Amino acid sequence: MILQQLTKEIERRRTFAIISHPDAGKTTLTEKLLLYGGAIQIAGAVKSNKIKKTATSDWMEIERQRGISVATSVMGFEYKDLNINILDTPGHQDFAEDTFRTLTAVDSVIVVIDVAKGVEPQTEKLVKVCRMRKTPIIVFINKLDRPGKDGFELLDEVEQKLDLKVTPLSWPINMGPGFKGVYNIFEKNLYLFEANKQRVEEGLSFDDVHDPELEKLIGDDAGLLREELTLIDGVYPDFEREAYLNGSICPVFFGSALNNFGVKELLDCFIQIAPTPIGRNSEERHVAPEEEAFSGFVFKIHANMDPNHRDRIAFLRIVSGKFERNKPYHHVRLDRKLKFSNPTAFMAQKKSVVDEAYPGDIVGLYDAGNFKIGDTLTEGELLHYKGIPSFSPELFRYVENADPLKSKQLAKGIDQLMDEGVAQLFTGKATGRKIIGTVGALQFEVIQYRLLHEYGASCRYEPITLHKTAWITSDNKAMLDDFKARKASFLAYDKEGRDVFLADSPYSLQTAMEKYPDIKFYFTSEF
Ligand code: G4P
Numbered sequence: 235m236i237l238q239q240l241t242k243e244i245e246r247r248r249t250f251a252i253i254s255h256p257d258a259g260k261t262t263l264t265e266k267l268l269l270y271g272g273a274i275q276i277a278g279a280v281k282s283n284k285i286k287k288t289a290t291s292d293w294m295e296i297e298r299q300r301g302i303s304v305a306t307s308v309m310g311f312e313y314k315d316l317n318i319n320i321l322d323t324p325g326h327q328d329f330a331e332d333t334f335r336t337l338t339a340v341d342s343v344i345v346v347i348d349v350a351k352g353v354e355p356q357t358e359k360l361v362k363v364c365r366m367r368k369t370p371i372i373v374f375i376n377k378l379d380r381p382g383k384d385g386f387e388l389l390d391e392v393e394q395k396l397d398l399k400v401t402p403l404s405w406p407i408n409m410g411p412g413f414k415g416v417y418n419i420f421e422k423n424l425y426l427f428e429a430n431k432q433r434v435e436e437g438l439s440f441d442d443v444h445d446p447e448l449e450k451l452i453g454d455d456a457g458l459l460r461e462e463l464t465l466i467d468g469v470y471p472d473f474e475r476e477a478y479l480n481g482s483i484c485p486v487f488f489g490s491a492l493n494n495f496g497v498k499e500l501l502d503c504f505i506q507i508a509p510t511p512i513g514r515n516s517e518e519r520h521v522a523p524e525e526e527a528f529s530g531f532v533f534k535i536h537a538n539m540d541p542n543h544r545d546r547i548a549f550l551r552i553v554s555g556k557f558e559r560n561k562p563y564h565h566v567r568l569d570r571k572l573k574f575s576n577p578t579a580f581m582a583q584k585k586s587v588v589d590e591a592y593p594g595d596i597v598g599l600y601d602a603g604n605f606k607i608g609d610t611l612t613e614g615e616l617l618h619y620k621g622i623p624s625f626s627p628e629l630f631r632y633v634e635n636a637d638p639l640k641s642k643q644l645a646k647g648i649d650q651l652m653d654e655g656v657a658q659l660f661t662g663k664a665t666g667r668k669i670i671g672t673v674g675a676l677q678f679e680v681i682q683y684r685l686l687h688e689y690g691a692s693c694r695y696e697p698i699t700l701h702k703t704a705w706i707t708s709d710n711k712a713m714l715d716d717f718k719a720r721k722a723s724f725l726a727y728d729k730e731g732r733d734v735f736l737a738d739s740p741y742s743l744q745t746a747m748e749k750y751p752d753i754k755f756y757f758t759s760e761f
Pocket of ligand 1: 379
């Protein structure tokens with residue numbers, strides 16, 4: 235009975251993220267999807283949480299955006315009796331690590347591509363992470379109401395730049411001012427374009443595109459559409475759900491999010507083909523969602539906006555079993571029981587306390603500093619979920635205390651911000667100086683601002699000549715000791731106390747690797 239209920243709940247859930255290069259239309263598409271779920275009533279209700287390029291030096295703006303991004307971190311809605319969770323991902327590349335971590339908590343993704351711009355760099359990076367994890371991908375080519383690249387050229391670009399095999403499930407009839415609509419290959423329907431659709435009708439059934447009716451509807455474009463569909467049939471593989479689910483083929487849709495065109499078809503296909511919540515690998519074993527015992531992992535931590543409360547929200551993805559309010563769970567890293575009296579679910583922009591949650595759901599746990607990204611909660615079993623590791627940062631600075639009376643606050647602030655995954659901290663072995671490493675320049679200023687506003691601590695940065703950090707291990711103790719003795723001034727340890735080599739140039743890294751062949755140099759923290 236319990237298992238039956240659990241299976242039923244799992245089958246009702248779809249948890250995914252929309253990813254794109256900034257400005258491709260992620261926010262617009264999210265909003266339109268929420269409209270279908272009735273989660274919001276009016277367009278414009280979902281504020282973009284992207285940090286606009288023009289606002290990168292406006293810290294109040296970042297704080298405001300951070301507030302919005304708590305509300306839109308997870309947007310749940312119901313559609314055709316399914317519980318759909320959209321996880322938001324920051325578009326700004328300086329927050330790419332945040333997005334990588336969010337991708338560990340979803341079961342599939344929709345990639346939005348701008349028809350005129352094609353595949354852009356941020357899309358390439360994010361899709362690479364999805365490919366590593368074999369996450370099923372659907373591509374939505376957006377802004378067909380504007381002139382753009384030819385459909386076949388775009389499919390080629392997706393195949394080449396994203397290294398994905400594609401199969402179009404819809405096909406545009408013209409684009410830009412002459413855009414007439416799309417033929418839905420998946421459902422064999424024709425949808426005629428109308429700007430700003432408020433009401434969405436079913437498509438016109440068109441099993442046989444050779445039907446002369448087609449001329450009546452789209453005029454001379456009928457011939458070209460037939461030719462292109464024949465070409466598609468010959469060139470691209472038939473859609474097979476299995477291949478999509480194991481990440482080896484990705485269906486492509488065309489539409490215009492702004493005009494609410496092609497969005498319903500995308501959603502209707504998505505709910506048919508997208509995976510239900512899937513299990514996750516832990517260091518110990520694979521855990522299936524249908525397992526009765528609850529387990530989950532923290533993939534994101536968000537500081538509360540209210541500076542009077544040092545609360546944070548830890549976002550937990552439920553992997554298996556049923557999560558219940560007020561039930562004690564085992565915090566594996568701390569080896570402690572914790573219970574949660576106010577776990578939060580996110581339905582669109584409303585937050586509400588939940589009594590129970592199921593695999594695929596994300597719950598927000600109020601946290602006074604117990605959680606780090608990657609922490610696992612279970613009913614007692616010792617499981618450690620594998621996530622996306624931290625990557626060796628790209629930018630480094632020494633961080634110094636600028637207010638000697640506030641050194642405790644500074645230490646605590648830095649500690650907690652690192653737990654949130656804002657940046658990585660290294661401590662020089664010889665000097666004891668603290669080094670902050672980030673993936674984007676923006677984080678340095680975010681850290682400085684937040685230390686001051688949330689912890690009352692002041693810091694200043696000093697430059698450091700550092701090319702890369704590498705975690706080091708070796709089975710050859712003599713060689714490791716020799717390396718450590720000779721490179722003493724280039725050694726540090728990370729927050730977990732692991733040895734890190736500070737390479738000041740590509741040359742010194744290369745020579746160290748050549749001279750010490752028994753030492754392993756790692757550029758991600760998971761080894
Ligand atoms: P993002 O979250 O991926 O960064 O993109 P967002 O949805 O904010 O969209 C970026 C811009 O592209 C917005 O215009 C949005 O209105 C526009 N857009 C989205 N979908 C379409 C579409 O199908 N057709 C056309 N023509 N435009 C589209 P903006 O001027 O930057 O912002 P706003 O002032 O309209 O909010």
